[in-house]
Amino acid sequence: MHQEYTVIEGDFVNAGKASSSVKKTLKQLNVNPQVVKRVVVALYEAEVNAIAHAYGGKVIVDIDADKIHMVVADKGPGIPDIALAMQEGYSTARPEVRDMGFGAGMGLPNMQKNVDKMNVTSEVGVGTTVEMEVNFN
Amino acid sequence: MTLKEIVDKLGATVGLGADKLDREEEYCFASDLMSDVLTLKDTPVLVTGLCNVQTIRTCDMANLEVVIFVRGKRPTEDMVELADENDMILICTPYSMFKTCGILYGAGMKPLY
Numbered sequence: 001m002h003q004e005y006t007v008i009e010g011d012f013v014n015a016g017k018a019s020s021s022v023k024k025t026l027k028q029l030n031v032n033p034q035v036v037k038r039v040v041v042a043l044y045e046a047e048v049n050a051i052a053h054a055y056g057g058k059v060i061v062d063i064d065a066d067k068i069h070m071v072v073a074d075k076g077p078g079i080p081d082i083a084l085a086m087q088e089g090y091s092t093a094r095p096e097v098r099d100m101g102f103g104a105g106m107g108l109p110n111m112q113k114n115v116d117k118m119n120v121t122s123e124v125g126v127g128t129t130v131e132m133e134v135n136f137n
Numbered sequence: 138m139t140l141k142e143i144v145d146k147l148g149a150t151v152g153l154g155a156d157k158l159d160r161e162e163e164y165c166f167a168s169d170l171m172s173d174v175l176t177l178k179d180t181p182v183l184v185t186g187l188c189n190v191q192t193i194r195t196c197d198m199a200n201l202e203v204v205i206f207v208r209g210k211r212p213t214e215d216m217v218e219l220a221d222e223n224d225m226i227l228i229c230t231p232y233s234m235f236k237t238c239g240i241l242y243g244a245g246m247k248p249l250y
Contacts, residue, residue: 013215016194023198037200041175044198048191101171101187101195110176 005059007050012100015051018059019044031136038114039068039134045107046072046130052097070132078124138162138246146240147230152212154226165246167238171195181249184237193219207234
């Protein structure tokens with residue numbers, strides 16, 4: 001099953017719509033609720049990042065019988081030092097992002113904790129792509 | 138403790154889910170930081186001063202169903218609509234975060250950590 005969603009820069013009102021839709025789909029497919037939570041928490045963090053830090057992007061989800069593969073690709077400033085960005089507590093979030101309850105430098109590390117595979121690639125001035133996979137069993 | 142007891146102790150009003158106040162809750166977590174809420178493995182009652190649509194979205198992702206908004210904050214119509222879709226219960230107290238947590242802790246609600 002293939003799903004695609006568009007995320008728009010600064011559109012906090014709709015942040016989480018893609019994750020919410022994926023949650024409904026996985027529940028319908030009777031995926032273990034604990035696995036569903038791991039998937040949607042990771043995807044939601046990535047979605048918020050694309051809205052908060054970039055100029056929008058795409059969420060691409062592929063669901064197989066035994067796993068889910070998620071790509072969140074944004075057009076944005078990119079991440080100059082991915083290792084630094086992965087450190088808990090490191091953040092470049094603007095005040096309005098913090099006002100929404102995010103921007104504490106916990107997103108990328110929390111995504112990593114919730115998924116089985118994660119790969120972040122980024123080009124400064126072009127954008128960032130986060131690829132994540134979670135096994136259902 | 139039932140949600141009805143929580144509402145009474147906090148001098149609170151119910152923004153959504155008034156028909157579900159018989160529900161028993163044991164654990165509580167207080168935060169304005171949604172990133173912190175997204176790290177929880179359990180599903181406690183959330184006490185927060187952050188009153189926007191991301192509070193509800195975050196609870197949806199983290200499977201939290203009961204939110205207590207402090208300092209007289211009221212959820213907007215958009216928030217109530219989204220919370221209703223997710224069978225949530227929204228409670229509003231005029232008390233501060235500190236006073237709310239103190240009352241709930243004193244009445245026997247347990248912390249997660």
